[in-house]
Amino acid sequence: MTSPSDPIVLVGLPGAGKTTFLAALWYALNHSTDGGISLNALPEDQAYLNEISRTWRQGEPQPHTATAVFQEIRLCVRYDGADVPGELVLPDLSGECFQQDQWADRHWNQKYDSIARAASGVVLLVHPDAWKGSPRIADVARAEQLIEGSVAESQGEHVASGGAGRAGADESDQVEANVVDFDPLRVPAQVILVDLLQFLIGDPCFHTALRVSVVISAWDLLESRGRTPSVCLEKEMPLLHQFLTSNADRISCQVFGVSAQGGPYEDPRVRQNLLQMDNPIERIQVRDADGNTSDITAPILWQVRDRVVEERECRGIS
Numbered sequence: 001m002t003s004p005s006d007p008i009v010l011v012g013l014p015g016a017g018k019t020t021f022l023a024a025l026w027y028a029l030n031h032s033t034d035g036g037i038s039l040n041a042l043p044e045d046q047a048y049l050n051e052i053s054r055t056w057r058q059g060e061p062q063p064h065t066a067t068a069v070f071q072e073i074r075l076c077v078r079y080d081g082a083d084v085p086g087e088l089v090l091p092d093l094s095g096e097c098f099q100q101d102q103w104a105d106r107h108w109n110q111k112y113d114s115i116a117r118a119a120s121g122v123v124l125l126v127h128p129d130a131w132k133g134s135p136r137i138a139d140v141a142r143a144e145q146l147i148e149g150s151v152a153e154s155q156g157e158h159v160a161s162g163g164a165g166r167a168g169a170d171e172s173d174q175v176e177a178n179v180v181d182f183d184p185l186r187v188p189a190q191v192i193l194v195d196l197l198q199f200l201i202g203d204p205c206f207h208t209a210l211r212v213s214v215v216i217s218a219w220d221l222l223e224s225r226g227r228t229p230s231v232c233l234e235k236e237m238p239l240l241h242q243f244l245t246s247n248a249d250r251i252s253c254q255v256f257g258v259s260a261q262g263g264p265y266e267d268p269r270v271r272q273n274l275l276q277m278d279n280p281i282e283r284i285q286v287r288d289a290d291g292n293t294s295d296i297t298a299p300i301l302w303q304v305r306d307r308v309v310e311e312r313e314c315r316g317i318s
Contacts, residue, residue: 007089007090007115007116007118008088008089008090008119008121008122008123009119009121009122010090010092010122010123010125011123011125011196012095012098012124012125013098013192014064014095014099015129016095016217017260018095019092020260020261021123021215021260021296022049022052022073023052023053023055023062023260024053024284025296025300026050026052027057027280028281028296029077029297030053035295035296036079036295036305037079037297037300038077038080039075039077040085041076043074043075048071049073056260056261058275059261059265061265064094065095070091070092070093070109071091071092072089072115073089073090073091075088075089079301079304079305089115091111097109097112099192102199103192103195104184108199119200120210120303120304121210121212121304122200122210123215123299123303124193124197124212124213124215126193126217127217128222128236131188131190188239189237190237190238190240194239197251209249209250209251209252210250211251211252211253211302212244213253213254213256213300213302214254215258215299216255216258217258218259219286220261223285223287229255229256230255232257254289254299255288256298257285258286258299259285259286260284260296261274262274262282262283262284262285263283281294288302
């Protein structure tokens with residue numbers, strides 16, 4: 001049986017909102033009594049958490065996490081319903097560590113490796129910008145049909161004019177001129193995210209299903225569309241959705257929509273409205289299968305809820 005103190009890994013590509021999520025989480029743990037997770041003791045080093053939390057509270061964008069920085073955050077917390085405290089371990093890495101190091105260069109940090117091998121779950125953050133411009137299968141198929149039709153039409157015209165041989169040579173030259181080298185950083189985000197998850201579930205250390213909380217960040221941009229987070233993931237990132245559902249024996253998944261900021265800071269009116277709220281926690285928007293809430297601990301609490309119940313049963317507590 002896994003323990004509530006097992007690490008939960010934050011995973012996300014550049015711009016996914018990992019630091020903003022962590023900043024809002026730290027503020028909520030310090031100022032809210034309504035969440036499912038509360039602080040049991042303060043960590044020895046709070047400087048980084050206090051800094052990003054202060055930036056969040058002031059309605060300012062978070063500075064980009066440096067690639068070389070590895071923040072191993074360990075919090076002594078108490079889960080709702082648990083009789084003993086647990087340790088929440090949230091390593092904060094830059095998105096480039098996942099995109100460049102792990103995906104493109106096929107290696108990862110040794111410290112991250114030790115945490116990943118001990119991890120019981122993953123909070124996978126996805127920003128809506130990640131699926132902008134991602135080609136869909138139907139779009140690719142239609143494009144191929146148009147290209148084939150255009151080539152066939154062009155060949156027909158050249159054949160009619162007696163230039164079939166030259167047409168083939170011209171097309172071959174054009175294709176060669178348009179060929180570009182493969183760039184792993186131009187691959188659609190969902191392909192990279194699936195690969196990152198395959199790294200984790202492919203490790204022999206995982207004997208039970210990996211719990212994955214998919215967090216669609218900047219949910220305020222999508223709330224008005226009337227879709228649930230699960231439907232949004234299925235429609236916008238079908239490859240990732242298919243991977244998660246087809247590996248149900250190895251992955252237990254729940255999808256959340258989270259706006260840790262409450263709105264785009266770039267809009268002066270939105271930012272002003274957010275700053276005027278008496279309680280900054282009210283900025284937070286969380287959408288899950290049960291509806292709307294401001295409890296940003298929900299994606300993590302879902303990870304450990306079953307383990308808390310198991311622990312109570314093992315200790316003979318009903």
